[in-house]
Every structure is written in C-alpha cells, then in structure tokens.
Amino acid sequence: MQEVLAPLKSALAQALHSLGVSELPEIVLQETPPGKEGDYGSPVAFTLARTLRKAPPQIALEIAQKLEPPPFVRRAFAVGGYLNFELDPAFLVQAATQPPRPLPPQPGKVLIEHTAVNPNKELHVGHLRNVCLGDAVARILRYAGRQVEVLNYIDDTGRQAADSLFALQHYGLVYDGSKKYDHWVGEAYVRLHRDLEDEAKKAQLEPQIALVLHRLEAGELRAEVDKILRAQLETMLRLGARYDLLVWESDIVREGLLHKALAILERSPHVLRPSEGKYAGALVIDASAIIPGLEDPYFVLVRSNGASTYYAKDIAFQMWKMGLLQGLKFDPYPGDYPAFTPGRLMYTSTPSGHLQEHTGASETINVIDARQSHPQMIVRAGLEVAGRHDLAEGAYHLAYETVLLEGKQMSGRKGITVSVDEVLDEAVQRARAIIAEKNPLHPDPQTAAEQIGVGAVRFAMVKTEPKKQIDFRYDQALSFEGDTGPYLQYAHARAGSILRKAEEQGVLGEAPDYTQATSYEVGLAKALLRFPAVVQEAAASKAPHVLAQYLLDLGAAWNGYYNAKTAEGKPATAVLSAPVGLRGVRLELVKSLKQTLNQGLTLLGLNAPEVM
Numbered sequence: 001m002q003e004v005l006a007p008l009k010s011a012l013a014q015a016l017h018s019l020g021v022s023e024l025p026e027i028v029l030q031e032t033p034p035g036k037e038g039d040y041g042s043p044v045a046f047t048l049a050r051t052l053r054k055a056p057p058q059i060a061l062e063i064a065q066k067l068e069p070p071p072f073v074r075r076a077f078a079v080g081g082y083l084n085f086e087l088d089p090a091f092l093v094q095a096a097t098q099p100p101r102p103l104p105p106q107p108g109k110v111l112i113e114h115t116a117v118n119p120n121k122e123l124h125v126g127h128l129r130n131v132c133l134g135d136a137v138a139r140i141l142r143y144a145g146r147q148v149e150v151l152n153y154i155d156d157t158g159r160q161a162a163d164s165l166f167a168l169q170h171y172g173l174v175y176d177g178s179k180k181y182d183h184w185v186g187e188a189y190v191r192l193h194r195d196l197e198d199e200a201k202k203a204q205l206e207p208q209i210a211l212v213l214h215r216l217e218a219g220e221l222r223a224e225v226d227k228i229l230r231a232q233l234e235t236m237l238r239l240g241a242r243y244d245l246l247v248w249e250s251d252i253v254r255e256g257l258l259h260k261a262l263a264i265l266e267r268s269p270h271v272l273r274p275s276e277g278k279y280a281g282a283l284v285i286d287a288s289a290i291i292p293g294l295e296d297p298y299f300v301l302v303r304s305n306g307a308s309t310y311y312a313k314d315i316a317f318q319m320w321k322m323g324l325l326q327g328l329k330f331d332p333y334p335g336d337y338p339a340f341t342p343g344r345l346m347y348t349s350t351p352s353g354h355l356q357e358h359t360g361a362s363e364t365i366n367v368i369d370a371r372q373s374h375p376q377m378i379v380r381a382g383l384e385v386a387g388r389h390d391l392a393e394g395a396y397h398l399a400y401e402t403v404l405l406e407g408k409q410m411s412g413r414k415g416i417t418v419s420v421d422e423v424l425d426e427a428v429q430r431a432r433a434i435i436a437e438k439n440p441l442h443p444d445p446q447t448a449a450e451q452i453g454v455g456a457v458r459f460a461m462v463k464t465e466p467k468k469q470i471d472f473r474y475d476q477a478l479s480f481e482g483d484t485g486p487y488l489q490y491a492h493a494r495a496g497s498i499l500r501k502a503e504e505q506g507v508l509g510e511a512p513d514y515t516q517a518t519s520y521e522v523g524l525a526k527a528l529l530r531f532p533a534v535v536q537e538a539a540a541s542k543a544p545h546v547l548a549q550y551l552l553d554l555g556a557a558w559n560g561y562y563n564a565k566t567a568e569g570k571p572a573t574a575v576l577s578a579p580v581g582l583r584g585v586r587l588e589l590v591k592s593l594k595q596t597l598n599q600g601l602t603l604l605g606l607n608a609p610e611v612m
Contacts, residue, residue, distance in 0.1 A: 004095050004529060005029050005040070007070040008085060012042060015066040021048065031526055038077070038084030039092065039526065045081045056081025089522050090514035096525035097512075097588040100599045103532065106145040111321050111361035112138045115236065115243075116153040116368075119228045120164035121186030123235050124417035125472050126403045132461035132605060133400060134367040135241040136544035138340060139603045144539035149361065150340040152243040153317075156225045156250050160189075162213040165224055167192040170208070180421060182231035219250045219351065233337065235420050239454065240605045242340035246333060246348040252317060254351060255327035258308055261316035261382075262301065264324065268385045271301070280304065285311075290384045291377065299378050314375055315382035322383070322391045323360015329353030363394040365542060370399040370467070398542055400466035407471055418472075427453030427478050434480060439612065448609045452486050453478070455606035459485030462604055463548040483552050485606050488597060491555040493612040494562070495594035498575055502587055505576065512588050513581030520564055520573050524589055527557035531596050535603070544604055551600045558593055 009027045016024055025047040032038045045059035052059055060078035067083075069076050072091035077084055114134020117127050134150070142148045155161065167173075167188035175184060196202045215221050229246075236243075252258070262283070265271045270286050281304030288297035301312040319325045330347040331354055339346040347355065366376060376397035383392035402409070405418055432449035435442050442448060460477035464470055480486040502508040517525075530550065538546040564572040575586045598608040 003098075004072075004087070004092070005533075008040065008042075008073070011067055011069050011073075012044060012063070012083070014068065015063045016044070016048075018066040019052075019062060021051070031530075032084055036084075037079060037086065039087045039522070041079070041082045041084040043082055045078075045083065049081075089517045089519075092529075093517040093521045093525045093585060093589065094512075094514045096528040097592045099592065099595050100531055102143050103145040103536065105147075108362035109147045109149060109359070110141055110363045110365060111149050111151060112141075112365045112367070113151045113153055113321075114138075114367035115241065116155070117232060118155055118158060118160040119225045119232065120160040121189045121228075122180065122182040123232060123420040125405055125420065125423060126417070128239075128420055128423070128457065128472075129400055129403050129461045129466075129470060130367050130369070131236060131239055131241050132458050133398065133466060133544060134365075135239075135340075136458075136462050136547075136604050137365060137367070137398065137542050139605065140535060140539050140544060140547060141542075143599075143603055144535055146539070148340070149244045150242065151245045151247055151321075154225070154229060154246055154248045156222060156248050157213075157217045157253060158249070159209075159213065161225055161228075162209055162216055163192055164189045164228065165216070165221055166205075166209045166212040169212070170205070180231055180234070182228050182235075183419065183421070185228055185231075186419075217250065217253065219254065222248070222250065230335070235424075237337070238424060239420070239458065240607075242338055243346055244339045244341050244344070245330065246346065247317075247328065248349050251328055251349040251351060252313075252320075257320055257325050257327055258313055258316045260325050260327070261319050262308075262312065264319070264386050265301065265315070265382065268387070270385045274298075285378070285381060285385055287378075287381045287385075290381050299381070311375060311378045311382070314379050318364065318379045318383065318395060319386070321361055321364050322388075322394070324386065324388065324391070326356075330355045361394075362391075363396065365396045365398050367398045367400070370401050373397065373399055396542065398466065401469040403461075404469065404471040406473055423457055423472075424454055426474065427457050429453070430478050431456070431480075431486070435612070442611060444611075448611065451607035451609050452480075452489060452612070455485040455489055455601070456480075457485075458605045459488070459548065462544040463552075465543070465545050485601075485604075486612075488551050488555050488601060489606065489609055490612050491558050492594055492597040492601065492608045493610060495558070495590050495597070496610050498590050499587070499594065502576060507576070507583060508587060510580065510584035510587060512584035514585055516579070516582040517585055518582075520561055521585060521589060524557055524561045524593070527554050528589075528592055528596055530554075531600065547600060548604060551597065551604075554593075554597065554600070558597075 008029055012027050013024055025044060027042060027044055029040050029042050032041045045056040045063065048059055049056050057078065057080055060081050060083045063083050064076050064078050067076050069085070072088045074086045074088055112134055115131050117123055138148050138150050164185050168185065171188060171191065173188055175181060196205065270289065271283065272286060273283055274280055279298055279300065282300050283302040284298045284300050286297055287294060287299060299311055300309050302308050316325065320328065328349045331350045332345040333348040337346045368376065380392045380395050383395060428449045431452040432445060435445045435449055456478050463483060499508060534547055534550040538544060561573050566572045573586065575583065575590060578586055601608045
C-alpha cells in the first residue's frame with residue numbers, strides 16, 4: 001500500500017508548497033466510497049480552509065491545478081472539497097500482488113506482560129481473553145517493526161498458591177495421573193474453599209494456611225508451584241502463546257527490588273510520612289499534582305505497621321521493567337519451551353541465575369482486566385513521582401472487560417468455570433465432526449481440527465473491542481459461519497484449492513497481463529492493499545480487533561469476488577477458465593489473497609489450514 005499512497009502524498013505535499021503552505025497538515029488518503037469517481041481521495045482542503053481562508057472546493061481545485069501526479073495516476077480532480085485520484089487499474093492490481101512484508105524496524109523495546117495466571121489451578125475461560133489479546137498484540141507489534149519481549153509473571157508467594165498447596169497436604173492427596181495436573185490441583189482448591197465457608201473450619205485452617213504462605217515467601221515450595229505452572233504452560237502452548245521471560249515474585253522479594261524502589265520514591269517531595277490523621281506513620285504518595293481532581297490524593301505505599309501495599313510492589317516491578325532497577329538474574333527454563341522471540345530460549349528468573357536480566361524497555365504493555373485500572377494509574381503515578389515522565393508515558397494498560405460464561409460471571413473459588421482445556425477440546429471435537437461430514441477424505445483431519453478448533457476460540461477472544469464484555473457461548477464462538485476464525489480459514493483454504501488446481505493444470509506460473517484487469521480485480525486489489533495500514537493502526541492502538549475486522553472485510557471481498565456474476569448471471573471472475581493473461585492476473589491476486597489471509601491470521605495467533 002505504501003508504494004501506492006506514498007507517491008500520492010508526496011505529490012500532494014509538493015502542490016501544497018507551491019500554494020504557499022509552509023506548515024503541512026497531516027495528508028490523509030482514503031478509498032473513495034462505492035459509486036463515486038476515482039480510487040482514492042484526500043480531504044486535505046478541509047483541513048486548510050481556515051489557514052488559507054478559502055472554501056474547501058476552491059482549495060481542492062487549486063491543488064489539482066498545481067499537482068504533478070505520479071505516472072500511475074490517470075487523472076486528479078476536485079469533487080467538492082475533496083481531491084480525488086483515478087489510478088491506472090493495471091498498476092493498482094499489480095501493486096496488490098506483492099506479498100505482504102514486515103514493516104521496517106523501529107527504535108525502542110516493548111515489554112509486554114500478559115497471562116499472569118495464579119499458579120494454583122487450571123486456566124478458565126476468563127483467562128483466555130488475556131492470553132489471546134497479549135499474544136496477538138505482541139505478534140502485531142513485532143510485525144510492525146518493534147523489538148518485543150514477552151513476560152509472564154508468576155505469583156508464587158500469593159494466597160491462591162498457598163491455598164492449593166495446603167489443600168493437597170490437608171486432604172492427603174496423591175496425584176494419580178488420571179487428569180491433567182492443574183485440573184487435579186484445582187479440584188482441591190475448590191474443595192478447600194467450600195470448607196472455608198464454614199466459620200469453625202475456617203478458624204481452624206487459617207493458621208495452617210498461613211504457615212504454607214510463609215514457606216512460599218521463603219522460596220521453600222518453588223518446585224511444587226512449578227509443577228502447576230508446567231501444566232498451565234501446556235495449555236498456553238496449545239493456544240500458541242509464547243513467552244521470553246518468566247519472572248517469579250519470590251525472586252523479586254528476595255532481590256529487594258521493593259526496598260530499592262522505595263528508596264527512589266522517598267527522594268521525591270511527593271512522597272511523605274504524615275504525622276497525624278488517618279495516614280499517620282504510613283509512607284504515601286501525594287498524587288494531587290500528578291492526578292488532579294482526586295477526592296483523596298494519598299496512596300499508601302507502606303502502612304504504618306510496616307507492611308507494603310500492592311501499589312508499592314507493582315511500582316517496583318514496573319521500575320524493573322523499564323530499567324530503573326536491576327537485580328534479577330535468569331537461566332534457561334528447563335524443558336522444551338520455545339520463546340516468543342524466534343531463535344532464543346525461554347528464560348526464568350532464579351535465585352542464583354547466571355545471566356543478567358533484560359535491558360530496560362522504553363514502553364511497556366500490561367494486559368490486565370479493566371477492574372485493575374486504578375492500580376495501573378498508581379503505577380504510572382509512581383514513575384512520575386520518580387521523575388520519569390517519559391517512562392510514565394510509555395506505561396500502557398491494555399484494559400479489557402471480563403468474559404461471561406453463557407451469561408454468568410465465573411468464580412474460580414466456587415468452581416463456576418469452564419477450563420480453557422475443556423473449551424479447546426470441545427472446539428476441536430466439533431471441528432472434527434464437521435470435517436468428517438464435509439470432507440471425509442481429508443488427508444489429516446486431526447491436525448486440521450486442532451487448527452480450526454483452537455483458531456475459533458482465539459478469534460472469538462480478539463475480534464471484540466477490549467472495552468466490551470464478551471459473553472462466551474459455545475454455539476457462537478465455535479460457529480463455522482459468520483464473523484469467525486473458521487470462516488477466514490476456509491477463505492484461505494479455498495484460495496489454496498484454486499492454486500493447487502492451477503498447478504495440476506500447468507498454468508500456475510502463467511505470465512499476468514495486468515492491462516486486462518477489470519473492475520472486479522480492482523475492487524479486490526484495494527481490499528488487499530489496505531493490509532499494511534491496518535497493521536500499523538492495530539499496532540499503534542494496541543487493538544487486535546482492528547486487524548480481525550479487516551480480515552473479515554477481506555474475506556467478504558474475496559467471497560464477493562469469487563461469486564461475482566455478470567448481468568447475464570454467468571460467473572464474472574472465473575480464474576482457471578479466464579483468457580490467457582487475465583488468468584495470470586487472477587492467479588496472482590489469489591496468491592496475494594492467500595498470503596495476506598495467512599499473515600493476518602498468524603498475527604492473531606491462528607493457523608491457516610491448506611485443506612478444510
């Protein structure tokens with residue numbers, strides 16, 4: 001797309017200079033609406049109306065008179081206040097047949113933290129959105145030229161992990177291998193919380209749970225937590241999620257990052273210890289100068305009894321992420337776990353690691369649900385207090401709403417959940433049944449079912465804008481029609497089928513004659529050419545749903561092209577039976593369509609099966 005739009009923008013800039021415009025506005029180019037003349041248009045005349053003190057139609061006409069368009073422009077003309085361009089169809093279609101390529105490298109590293117599931121039980125549907133959003137954003141940003149590092153935070157000193165390990169001990173449970181380990185542990189966790197609803201039992205058990213919690217904080221039960229984590233990682237790997245770093249909370253505590261962070265914060269005039277009032281004796285941030293309008297601008301870092309708050313811990317970890325603190329060391333994580341970054345291992349923080357930690361990131365993305373918006377605001381305030389406005393600006397909270405299950409809120413403690421493993425198994429089973437019905441001679445039905453089923457679930461989690469709640473329903477999420485992942489995978493497979501038939505007929509390499517391109521090819525070409533700009537938009541806004549919607553639009557454009565009819569009702573876009581030269585054009589477009597769908601699906605974490 002850039003080789004089409006960049007020369008147009010350059011020609012517009014030169015024309016504006018010729019009109020005496022010294023400070024150029026942003027030059028926007030858009031596809032003209034259906035039924036309107038031209039292929040692309042610019043509303044730049046409206047932007048300049050106040051500066052030039054002229055009506056937009058007059059400005060557009062003057063720009064058209066000054067414009068020296070690129071050779072592929074047939075004509076440039078004013079339509080009201082717009083300047084429209086009609087392009088040579090042969091050039092436009094040929095440009096769309098170039099394969100999609102990653103965008104040029106950009107400076108600065110982005111550290112993305114997602115998943116961060118408590119290591120106490122299996123992942124449930126509510127976790128799906130976090131994993132799929134975080135992984136898709138990481139893929140999109142890397143393709144957009146950013147250096148990306150993906151982190152998974154392991155809360156091995158929290159109450160949830162203590163509950164699970166205590167439950168195993170309390171009930172005398174011994175793993176028998178009858179089910180996946182994290183599911184087995186999760187049953188013990190739910191059983192314990194049912195017992196804790198009895199006040200008498202709770203009074204008896206709480207001191208014993210506290211002892212397990214102390215052992216966790218001392219790092220004594222790390223191997224037991226790691227067994228649960230490894231079972232969770234099996235699920236994450238099946239989903240296609242990868243991580244570069246595992247950071248354990250016990251290592252953060254052991255290395256004293258919290259104390260280092262507090263030392264930095266205490267140097268600020270915005271951090272104080274009130275001597276009277278409800279905050280007497282506590283260490284607090286006075287955020288009144290940073291976040292105006294707060295009813296209570298004080299945020300407690302350390303309580304008067306010396307206990308640190310989650311605010312303080314989150315700020316310390318954020319400082320480490322962005323290079324303000326050092327101390328953690330890493331070793332390769334034992335086992336065959338590929339990292340998010342190709343060609344490297346996944347690393348884990350360890351008490352006696354041999355490798356220094358990552359270099360600080362200039363930008364961080366914390367994928368955490370919208371209920372954590374307030375703590376994330378305090379994290380940014382902590383960076384401001386530390387005198388690092390630049391890092392505060394680079395700390396982004398990717399907030400998302402919760403996931404309901406068939407209209408109901410889920411609860412891990414009460415066991416009102418559906419696990420991710422169950423959802424994936426159900427999706428794959430349904431996909432397998434459809435394949436058996438529609439394509440009983442499929443060469444590898446099980447692999448295809450896995451790709452289709454997992455893809456259906458992942459797409460359901462990223463197609464919706466994060467600020468909107470998802471009500472996960474099997475019939476909708478696993479449908480093979482409509483705005484779903486399988487619909488796009490089928491579009492890809494259908495393109496592949498055409499190309500295989502062309503190869504069998506010996507015409508796949510036919511030379512294209514782009515001068516034969518028709519309006520049908522131009523329409524599909526425009527849809528293909530939007531891909532790079534959409535990726536840039538999705539990367540800039542950290543919004544995978546933007547790419548998901550584009551792919552659905554592209555699938556619809558391909559479906560419309562494939563089924564187009566002439567006025568007489570005959571196929572208008574037949575590929576293999578088209579005249580020589582035009583057939584070559586259409587085959588090149590089908591190749592580009594298949595490559596673009598494949599790349600887009602990959603960026604959202606879906607596989608693109610060759611046969612459905």
